[in-house]
Amino acid sequence: MKKTVNDIQVKGKRVLVRCDFNVPLIDGKISDDNRIVAALPTLRKLIADGGRLVLCSHLGKPKGPDAKATLAPVAERLAEHLGKPVKFLADDAVVSDAVREAVNALKDGEVALLQNTRFRPEEGKNEEAFSKDLASLADVYVNDAFGSAHRAHCSTVGVAALVGESAVGYLMEKELKFLGEAVDKPVRPFVAILGGLKVSDKIGVINALLEKVDKLIIGGAMAYTFFRAQGYGTGTSIVEEDRIDYAKEMIQKAKDKGVELLLPIDTMITKEFKADAEWQCVDADAIPDGWQGLDIGAKTQKRFTEALQGAKTVIWNGPMGVFEFPVFAQGTLALAKAMAELDATTIIGGGDSAAAVIQLGFADKMSHISTGGGASLEFLEGKKLPGVEAVNASTPKAGV
């Protein structure tokens, strides 16, 4: 087990906390502050323990200093949530002499926020210069940014090796507990539901989950590549031609492993990709030319819901259809409802499935909604997450 914020002494120390403040902005305003709220338990604990908090995060994908990607709105919103000032150290270099001075002037329990870590070109390449700069602000390093843990960047990996003591925050701990237990010792029956756009994004995870689950349910656009693997026509549905053979292999692998693989038996189809398009529901092998599948059908909803009954662990990644259009959100809604009613550990694997479950009003009915889409997929694939591995992994280098 990794050390957590419960295991470290922070009183009077400068604590560099890598948060995930990558919040959506519309016209410079935060449109959803879930990620800020998710960071609060760790921050409150460190404040109560008398740490001098230096927070850092990336926001968006700027390729250097970019006023549109400033963390200023995050500082403001965070201060509201914490009920205390957050000093925003707005420096395009992220770390500078002035920033160091401000950090060294912090008193116990005070909070400062650095500028967007991606303003520094070294960040994405995990180059030492920026890792050293970050380490110069810290006596202790805490990583609570699960959503970035699959990336080896300066603020998630490089700096951890340079600071004497490190730990994970509560959010990271919770993610590792739920996802880790599901992967390592799931209470069975263990069912995984995969949907979303592309088979190619989920190749690793389909393959890995077939080693572990009792049932694998596949919906979303991904399912049409599996339709083709079964010899069905798919009209204008999204199909990855170069993954049809892979889908065949996975169908065979499920048979070999004794895993029940459930694919849609009917589908909602339309001629136009739009919210108010006319639609029909047809059997999986009856999609006419010129029609596109945008959701699972009613028979499939029933079949998938039945397959979930009695499950004790369920992991879901990827919506069953184009849930952004209410008429094609029905499959996703049916599965969210079915999951919400189970007496099971229910885990939503971040990204669009998390957005769908929150949007459809089932967030508080799930055991855990992961904050990291990419990170949770890599974790389920069995990959080691560099941002997790780096915490209490190394001895500090001299001279920092």
Ligand code: AMP
């Ligand atoms: P992902 O990021 O892979 O989880 O994919 C989520 C996206 O897949 C959402 O924006 C959905 O609208 C989209 N999606 C799901 N099912 C379909 C479908 N049948 N056709 C087109 N897009 C779909």
